[in-house]
Amino acid sequence: MKILVCVKQVCDSADTISINDSAGWITYGRNTVFRMNRYDEYAVEEALRIRERLGDTIIDVLSIGPERVGKTIRRALEMGADHGIHVLFEEERYMDPAERASLIASVAGKRKYDLILMGIMAEDDMECQVGGLTAEMLGYECATGVIHQEISQGLAEVSLERELEGGRRQCLTMRLPAVLTVQSGINTPRYPALTHVLKARSAKLECIEAHELPVLPSPQRLVRMDLPEEGAKGEFLEGTQHEKARALLDILHEHSLL
Amino acid sequence: MINASVSVIALHEKGRVAKETYEAVDFARELSKDRPGIVVLSGEEEAERVSRELAEKTGLDVVCLSGSMLGEYSAEAYRKTLLSFFRNKGDVCICIPHTSEGSDFAPQLSVGLKACCITSVEGIGEGVFFRSMFGGKFRAEIRPERNSLVLTVIPGASRQQVGVPDLPGAVKVIPLADMAVSTRTQGFREAEHADMALAKAEVIVSAGRGIGRPENLSLIEKLSSLFPKSAIGATRGVCDLGWLGYTHQIGSTGNTVAPKLYLACGISGAIQHVAGMKDSQLIVAINTDVHAAIFRTAHYCIVEDLSTFIPLLIDIHLKRGG
Numbered sequence: 001m002k003i004l005v006c007v008k009q010v011c012d013s014a015d016t017i018s019i020n021d022s023a024g025w026i027t028y029g030r031n032t033v034f035r036m037n038r039y040d041e042y043a044v045e046e047a048l049r050i051r052e053r054l055g056d057t058i059i060d061v062l063s064i065g066p067e068r069v070g071k072t073i074r075r076a077l078e079m080g081a082d083h084g085i086h087v088l089f090e091e092e093r094y095m096d097p098a099e100r101a102s103l104i105a106s107v108a109g110k111r112k113y114d115l116i117l118m119g120i121m122a123e124d125d126m127e128c129q130v131g132g133l134t135a136e137m138l139g140y141e142c143a144t145g146v147i148h149q150e151i152s153q154g155l156a157e158v159s160l161e162r163e164l165e166g167g168r169r170q171c172l173t174m175r176l177p178a179v180l181t182v183q184s185g186i187n188t189p190r191y192p193a194l195t196h197v198l199k200a201r202s203a204k205l206e207c208i209e210a211h212e213l214p215v216l217p218s219p220q221r222l223v224r225m226d227l228p229e230e231g232a233k234g235e236f237l238e239g240t241q242h243e244k245a246r247a248l249l250d251i252l253h254e255h256s257l258l
Numbered sequence: 259m260i261n262a263s264v265s266v267i268a269l270h271e272k273g274r275v276a277k278e279t280y281e282a283v284d285f286a287r288e289l290s291k292d293r294p295g296i297v298v299l300s301g302e303e304e305a306e307r308v309s310r311e312l313a314e315k316t317g318l319d320v321v322c323l324s325g326s327m328l329g330e331y332s333a334e335a336y337r338k339t340l341l342s343f344f345r346n347k348g349d350v351c352i353c354i355p356h357t358s359e360g361s362d363f364a365p366q367l368s369v370g371l372k373a374c375c376i377t378s379v380e381g382i383g384e385g386v387f388f389r390s391m392f393g394g395k396f397r398a399e400i401r402p403e404r405n406s407l408v409l410t411v412i413p414g415a416s417r418q419q420v421g422v423p424d425l426p427g428a429v430k431v432i433p434l435a436d437m438a439v440s441t442r443t444q445g446f447r448e449a450e451h452a453d454m455a456l457a458k459a460e461v462i463v464s465a466g467r468g469i470g471r472p473e474n475l476s477l478i479e480k481l482s483s484l485f486p487k488s489a490i491g492a493t494r495g496v497c498d499l500g501w502l503g504y505t506h507q508i509g510s511t512g513n514t515v516a517p518k519l520y521l522a523c524g525i526s527g528a529i530q531h532v533a534g535m536k537d538s539q540l541i542v543a544i545n546t547d548v549h550a551a552i553f554r555t556a557h558y559c560i561v562e563d564l565s566t567f568i569p570l571l572i573d574i575h576l577k578r579g580g
Binding site: 102163184204220245 | 288331332333334337343358359361363364365367368369370373374375377378381386390391392393394395396398399400401402404407409414440441442443444445446447448449460461480484485486492494495497500504507510511512513514518523528531540541542543544547548549551553554557558559560561562566567570571574575
């Protein structure tokens with residue numbers, strides 16, 4: 001079986017970034033730490049579990065972004081993925097989901113994967129779109145929020161469960177090839193084993209320049225980043241830690257909660 | 259503000275209309291120059307009933323696309339049906355509730371319609387749509403660059419709420435021929451994490467990743483024990499880390515609660531969590547980040563490090579005589 005896992009590199013904490021008005025995006029700080037999007041870690045782990053169960057499986061990992069993204073691809077190799085594909089895109093700007101999906105689709109199309117996995121969303125732009133868009137561009141089926149999956153013998157179908165509101169699950173079967181976006185909690189991602197870490201260090205990543213790939217014109221533009229509207233902002237308790245604690249206790253007494 | 263004809267895709271389960279559908283209808287009214295239309299997909303059995311309910315509650319005209327393959331939701335059946343319905347309708351703006359179903363098929367549908375897809379829309383601006391990024395810390399303004407749009411709408415995205423109309427809208431049920439669909443829904447499994455303790459609690463003390471270490475859960479437990487009818491809640495992130503079981507999870511894929519007091523500790527306030535607790539009577543949030551999104555939901559906001567603040571709070575309370 002051939003699996004592609006798409007991973008995104010995100011900043012570890014939004015505390016270290018600020019709005020960049022001239023670029024209409026954000027600026028990362030000097031102290032910004034980058035890591036793999038957590039939801040994508042679950043996707044990498046799920047691919048490894050499929051390989052362990054079925055055997056004879058190749059796992060490619062793809063990520064789009066500047067030089068620094070290589071580290072996130074290597075992280076997936078350290079976990080046990082076989083081959084890393086870096087779609088090199090140097091500009092630090094917002095990349096809309098359709099642009100991202102068309103890059104993935106143009107790389108994935110010729111390689112004929114049976115299964116494409118990724119997280120249900122990216123922690124930074126939270127769009128939940130790339131899976132569905134990629135699938136449609138490739139003519140594959142897609143299921144989002146997958147919390148359980150089992151590939152059938154013969155690799156023709158996948159039985160899966162999607163997580164719905166309140167934790168209910170929809171059970172369905174879908175033909176392969178398919179794109180699944182993985183919900184967190186589907187598994188527990190492993191820590192890299194030393195043997196894989198050593199192998200990943202020397203592994204050569206396949207680099208593809210993004211501008212050499214055919215991309216559809218963007219259907220949308222991010223014109224501005226802003227702080228959210230103030231609106232229904234609550235009352236901030238002021239003073240020293242002591243004063244705040246006393247004020248909170250008074251409020252709780254007033255509401256007869258204590 | 260939109261020239262395209264605006265439609266809402268009504269989501270329902272076996273004819274029970276999802277409340278998010280009506281929120282999307284309010285949004286569509288704000289967006290549309292004319293009266294928006296409603297399109298509902300359903301099995302043959304519930305087609306009339308669900309269409310009438312929608313037409314009565316909104317006063318808008320309802321088109322029901324009905325067929326046996328639409329009895330249970332699947333992205334494939336929804337996408338194919340909607341694509342053939344909208345394909346020849348010129349420029350369209352399709353508003354879909356942002357639920358586990360809506361966010362599943364919306365992006366797929368947009369590709370076939372050559373439309374721009376914007377998800378979790380929370381407001382309408384001058385030629386732009388607003389949506390949150392980075393856990394609600396920032397708001398992005400997105401401008402569509404196509405004539406057709408597919409939008410998924412967050413509850414509360416429209417400020418106007420329309421009451422019950424005088425006259426119901428017209429209903430048109432269109433029976434569809436059977437269609438080949440390869441995806442098959444095999445049934446549903448009920449949640450394993452419905453927690454009675456949370457449902458009964460008058461006070462919920464809830465932990466987010468911001469508590470830093472699992473050891474700090476003991477602080478949450480101590481704080482919770484000050485209140486007689488209390489329970490411990492958590493964000494999905496905390497459950498994913500294994501710090502607390504999924505029975506404690508509050509949010510769109512977990513428990514929905516509305517206690518007298520909700521004490522949010524180290525919770526950033528992502529919309530998925532807020533969806534599960536926003537109706538609490540009194541919300542107090544403790545977080546070190548003054549810009550945390552949870553402070554826009556909380557009634558009282560405390561910018562403090564909870565590892566020192568909670569022990570102090572408990573100490574003062576006990577010294578006052580409990």
